Amino acid sequence: MNKSSLLNFKSVLAMTAVALLALQLSACSKPVEAVKISGPTMGTSYNITLFPAKGVELDSQSMQKSIDESLKAINQQMSTWIKDSEISLFNQSQSTDWYPVSAEFAEVTAAAQEISKKSGGAFDVTVGPLIRMWGFGKDFTNNNPDQASIDEAKQNIGYQKLDVRLSPPALRKQIPQLQINLSAIAKGYAVDAIAELVAGMNVSSYLVEIGGEIRANGVKVNGDLWRIAIEKPSTKERSIQQGILLKDTGVATSGDYRNYVERDGKRYSHTIDPSTGKPITHQLASITIMNDSAMIADGFATAIMVLGEDKGKAFIAENQLKAYMITRDKDGFSTWNNFPDETFIKP
The missing domain is CATH 1.10.3980.10 (ApbE-like superfamily)
Structure with missing residues (x-):
């Protein structure tokens, strides 16, 4: 091989090496996309967003099958709408x-x-x-x-x-x-159960939501915290009251603005005060609780919704809860919270 041919051959090798390196870098820099899974459950819906662990390709169809089977089993245990569920059979027993x-x-x-x-x-x-x-x-x-x-x-x-x-x-x-009736805590339990299930599926982080109850783990692949919104408790339109950032926590909200009936011009909340046997009548419109467990957050939110603003605040302090209250007043709504400042999405 003459000198000229040798130089050309080396040039080709060099260009090939550069091309291969570029391909490798391109493959390495390919963004990791979120996997989203959703479906119906518990008279509402579930939505799951997750990021795979490094180098893992997730089978979303197989994951959804496992999730649906788990939710079906929970429903069969705790739904009073299913005649032969575990809870229905217990209730029928004398x-x-x-x-x-x-x-x-x-x-x-x-x-x-x-x-x-x-x-x-x-x-x-x-x-x-x-x-x-x-x-x-x-x-x-x-x-x-x-x-x-x-x-x-x-x-x-x-x-x-x-x-x-x-x-x-x-x-x-x-x-x-x-x-x-476990309806005031079962959705939170289902969130925790599905979060634990998803955590064992080679994921790096996830957000699980069922009917507004949430559990977040880790951060997004770009390092951002998970973002959710606390809804304004209006019966007329759906809008955001406050955006918040989440990492490694559960969140549950209870309110009087979605599930209610109107009779003779009066609105009755679905939240019943056991002491009176009647729907709540105070001005607390919404309460959001953060807790490691979505189930516990769900139950505490319901309890505070029954207690009302003043007793609810005392209960929050006594149990060292993280809470965000929205109360009706003459100007519309007022808020109170003890969330850390870094929780809030700044406008």
Whole structure:
């Protein structure tokens, strides 16, 4: 090979090496895209956004199948809308002996009972008969109950009339008529359960949302925190009250502005105060709670929604909760919160 040919050959090798390096750099710099999975569940919807671990290609169809199967199982345990669900069968039973249940069912009920004790009964899983009586259950009615009916129903509610055992998992009624409803905590539990499921699927970070209850883990692939919005509690239009940033936490909101009925020009919230047997009437419109567990945040939010603004603030302080309150006033809405400043998205 002459000198000229040798130089040309070396030039070709050099250009080939540069081209290969460019291809490698291009492959390395390919942005990691978020995987999004969504579907119906619990009378609402779920939305999951996640980023794969480094070098992992996720099978979203397989992931969705696992997620749907898990949510179906939770529904079969805790939905009062399913006639043969675990909770429905327990409610139908008239036995006052220990009633065997799944470990998950017992776990959620035990957590609910703990929140009931802490809130002095403001949160109460036995309030289901009153919820139905006011027209918010599957047996819809468009008439307000009279006081005699409310008083009679109150005789058959009370979290103190329910015993929970974790090992072996079982529940026990102290009166045969007792029924339970986990709707105020089950979505939060489902968020936690799906978050744990997703965490084992080779992901680096995720955001799980079911019906507005949320659990966030890690940060986005570009280092940004997760962004969500607290909704303005208006019945007329949907708009954002406040944007917040999340990392490694659960969030749940309870309010009186989405699930309600109107009768004779008066609006009735779906949140029932167990002490009165009637829908809440105070000015607290929305409460958002941050907690490591979306289930616990869900339960605490419901309890505070029953307590109202003043008692709710005392409860927040006593239990060292992170909270964001929106209250109705003569000018529209006012807010109070104890979230860290760095939580808020600046305008």
